[in-house]
Amino acid sequence: MDAFFEVENVVREFRPPVTLGDKIAARLGAKVEMRSVKAVNDVSLTLEKGKTLGLVGESGCGKSTLGKVAAGILAPTAGTVLLDGKPVMTDGRKQTTRVQTVFQDPFASLDPRMKVGDAVAEGPIEHGLVTRADARAYVLDWFARVGLDPSYANRYPHQFSGGQRQRIAIARALAMQPDLLICDEPVASLDVSIQAQVINLFLDLRRDLDLTCLFISHDLSVVRHVSDRVAVMYLGRIVEEAPTEALFEAPAHPYTRALIASIPKLVLNRETLVEFDPIAGEIPSPLSPPPGCYFAPRCPLAADRCRETAPDLRTTENGRRVACYFPVSTRGAD
Amino acid sequence: MTLVLDVQDLCTSFHTRAGVVKAVNGVSFTLRKGEVLGLVGESGSGKTVTGFSLLGLVDAPGRIDRGRIVLNGQDLVGLPERELRKRRGRDIAMIFQDPIATLNPLLSIRTQMTMALDAHASMGRAAAEKRCVEVLEKVGIPDPRSRLDNYPHEFSGGMRQRVAIAIALLHNPSVIVADEPTTALDVSIQAQILHEMRSLAQETGTALIWISHDLATVSSLATRLLVMYAGRVVEEGPTAEVLNNPRHPYTRGLIDSLPATAEPGKPLSQIPGTTPSLLSLGQGCPFKPRCTYATDICDTAPALSAVTKRAWRCHHPLAMEGAA
Numbered sequence: 101m102d103a104f105f106e107v108e109n110v111v112r113e114f115r116p117p118v119t120l121g122d123k124i125a126a127r128l129g130a131k132v133e134m135r136s137v138k139a140v141n142d143v144s145l146t147l148e149k150g151k152t153l154g155l156v157g158e159s160g161c162g163k164s165t166l167g168k169v170a171a172g173i174l175a176p177t178a179g180t181v182l183l184d185g186k187p188v189m190t191d192g193r194k195q196t197t198r199v200q201t202v203f204q205d206p207f208a209s210l211d212p213r214m215k216v217g218d219a220v221a222e223g224p225i226e227h228g229l230v231t232r233a234d235a236r237a238y239v240l241d242w243f244a245r246v247g248l249d250p251s252y253a254n255r256y257p258h259q260f261s262g263g264q265r266q267r268i269a270i271a272r273a274l275a276m277q278p279d280l281l282i283c284d285e286p287v288a289s290l291d292v293s294i295q296a297q298v299i300n301l302f303l304d305l306r307r308d309l310d311l312t313c314l315f316i317s318h319d320l321s322v323v324r325h326v327s328d329r330v331a332v333m334y335l336g337r338i339v340e341e342a343p344t345e346a347l348f349e350a351p352a353h354p355y356t357r358a359l360i361a362s363i364p365k366l367v368l369n370r371e372t373l374v375e376f377d378p379i380a381g382e383i384p385s386p387l388s389p390p391p392g393c394y395f396a397p398r399c400p401l402a403a404d405r406c407r408e409t410a411p412d413l414r415t416t417e418n419g420r421r422v423a424c425y426f427p428v429s430t431r432g433a434d
Numbered sequence: 435m436t437l438v439l440d441v442q443d444l445c446t447s448f449h450t451r452a453g454v455v456k457a458v459n460g461v462s463f464t465l466r467k468g469e470v471l472g473l474v475g476e477s478g479s480g481k482t483v484t485g486f487s488l489l490g491l492v493d494a495p496g497r498i499d500r501g502r503i504v505l506n507g508q509d510l511v512g513l514p515e516r517e518l519r520k521r522r523g524r525d526i527a528m529i530f531q532d533p534i535a536t537l538n539p540l541l542s543i544r545t546q547m548t549m550a551l552d553a554h555a556s557m558g559r560a561a562a563e564k565r566c567v568e569v570l571e572k573v574g575i576p577d578p579r580s581r582l583d584n585y586p587h588e589f590s591g592g593m594r595q596r597v598a599i600a601i602a603l604l605h606n607p608s609v610i611v612a613d614e615p616t617t618a619l620d621v622s623i624q625a626q627i628l629h630e631m632r633s634l635a636q637e638t639g640t641a642l643i644w645i646s647h648d649l650a651t652v653s654s655l656a657t658r659l660l661v662m663y664a665g666r667v668v669e670e671g672p673t674a675e676v677l678n679n680p681r682h683p684y685t686r687g688l689i690d691s692l693p694a695t696a697e698p699g700k701p702l703s704q705i706p707g708t709t710p711s712l713l714s715l716g717q718g719c720p721f722k723p724r725c726t727y728a729t730d731i732c733d734t735a736p737a738l739s740a741v742t743k744r745a746w747r748c749h750h751p752l753a754m755e756g757a758a
Contacts (some may be wrong), residue, residue, distance in 0.1 A: 145669070158620035158621065158623075159620055191629065234697075250460060259699050262710050263708060264708075291476035291477055291647065291709070292476060292647065292648075292649070292688055292691055292692065293476060293687060293688060293691050293704065293705040293709075294708065295691070296478075296691035296692075296693075296702040296703070296704040296705070297704045297705075297706075299693065299702055300701045300702055300704055303699070303701060304701075317481050318620065318621065319693075320621070321692065321693045321694040324693065324694075324698055325693035325696060325698050325699065325702070326698075344698065345698070358622065359621065359622060362621045362622045362624065362625035362651070363621060363650070363694075364621075364624070364625070364628070364651040364654045365650055365653075365654070365694065365695060366649060366650050366653050366677060366689070366692065366695065367650075367653040367673070367674065367677070378622060378625035378626040378629050379625070379626075381624045382590050382592060382593075382623065385618075433560040
């Protein structure tokens with residue numbers, strides 16, 4: 101199948117604002133170092149229609165920034181994002197309403213002074229998907245589809261629990277009839293029992309609406325549950341991307357392997373104590389990343405060449421991509 | 435092993451304008467030297483308020499209505515603030531969820547640790563520094579002597595939480611209450627901290643109460659598990675037994691709703707409904723509206739039933755597999 105959604109060599113850089121001190125120093129002739137953070141560093145991804153790509157990584161790895169670039173909220177510094185062959189953004193303006201986002205915190209993403217029904221209706225009316233006269237029925241239909249009582253449409257966000265708010269946020273995104281839904285940690289702020297309800301809702305809607313999804317989360321077990329493919333990010337770069345089961349069963353990149361080993365598992369048999377094998381050290385500062393492979397300082401397999409030049413993301417067998425000079429052999433496991 | 439903490443029928447409530455919120459409603463448990471007790475529950479289940487009650491940190495309009503908290507043979511409930519202060523940090527310490535909020539941003543780590551030391555012991559500067567370096571080393575902070583003069587913003591999240599743990603360890607307390615200490619951290623850092631905490635509990639003999647919403651982290655650490663729901667302990671027992679063979683439908687529901695226990699892509703089994711408001715709890719079992727086993731008898735609150743090491747609060751407990 102052809103790629104429906106493509107992220108091509110996207111870079112997103114952030115620069116701290118130039119301070120007065122910098123200006124004075126520059127005026128006096130001092131060399132001012134321009135610091136910048138490449139939150140997303142040359143990332144390419146493709147996604148087929150109707151599939152879900154999970155994007156995992158630890159905080160600061162750039163997964164949310166990539167999500168915002170993919171959604172057309174942030175313009176990429178370089179590279180393009182294409183939906184169905186057409187750019188999502190040109191000249192810093194979003195070109196399509198076919199990409200919508202569900203954010204992590206439903207307490208922050210809903211306007212506290214706007215009735216939730218109006219919040220859901222606003223976008224579709226503005227973009228002519230529904231007339232003002234029909235908006236009411238349209239909204240109530242969406243409320244029913246996300247499992248909310250339609251009579252709640254006249255309430256304000258503070259009258260809802262976290263799980264209900266996330267349902268409203270999902271309704272608001274889907275009311276725009278997107279082809280691509282970007283979910284940025286949609287269940288991270290919810291309790292376990294509520295999290296299961298929202299994941300189930302997501303699975304149902306995805307099937308019914310044939311949605312293509314980019315599912316961003318730090319929770320590997322949630323990503324494993326909902327994704328067809330999974331990409332792992334580390335310090336702005338994709339280090340590995342593979343079909344979900346292949347990635348979890350036989351991770352090729354040492355970072356993926358360590359990350360999976362770090363997930364606390366439900367310990368059902370306590371004959372022996374669980375062995376933790378934590379990754380040593382911490383994520384390096386993105387302001388001054390190490391030369392070569394960014395994971396090299398923490399990697400048990402790192403050799404000299406890893407510290408000198410960064411490995412490319414190469415395609416190995418069965419559609420797996422991995423950026424490592426010494427990938428763990430996955431042959432026979434895929 | 436010796437009993438260090440004995441909590442009996444603890445009731446903590448908040449007297450608000452809207453009514454009395456019974457955040458902790460008759461919680462009892464015991465803790466032995468070096469034991470790790472996991473306290474799990476969703477938000478609003480009363481797990482954090484239980485932790486705060488143990489240290490006497492519940493502020494108005496909240497108060498401990500009833501119950502006993504016997505720490506090393508002495509009941510803490512009703513003790514004047516002056517007496518509580520003597521024990522906080524020395525006999526019982528707490529680690530909070532957010533290490534950014536726990537540490538004072540204006541003071542160096544050395545100053546903060548020395549203040550904590552001085553609160554209960556008088557020692558010279560050299561001895562104080564030695565003790566600080568010792569505990570920082572114990573929690574895995576590299577090069578602790580030079581890090582002492584750093585300020586909190588110079589540490590990463592994981593390192594800050596280690597400093598908070600080090601401060602809790604300063605006086606070798608009998609009990610440390612850890613309230614979601616790894617929730618704000620990344621998984622790789624969380625694994626490091628869990629690893630450190632377990633060896634610390636084994637080495638120092640400090641008993642640990644690990645409060646968390648995450649069954650998986652708790653199960654990798656705690657030897658015994660308390661499951662809380664709406665201010666009550668609904669199930670208690672050795673961790674592996676409770677997880678393998680839960681007797682309360684709520685515990686079963688919690689385990690089943692984890693994505694890790696389900697087949698990928700298939701719907702997760704879910705607990706219907708939401709957690710009840712603590713303001714309007716009726717007489718019956720608080721889980722009744724969400725429970726698939728509920729019958730009329732559930733309109734009266736179930737008493738705690740107990741068999742050997744297990745206990746549960748349910749009229750329709752799930753079958754015990756194998757011999758009880």
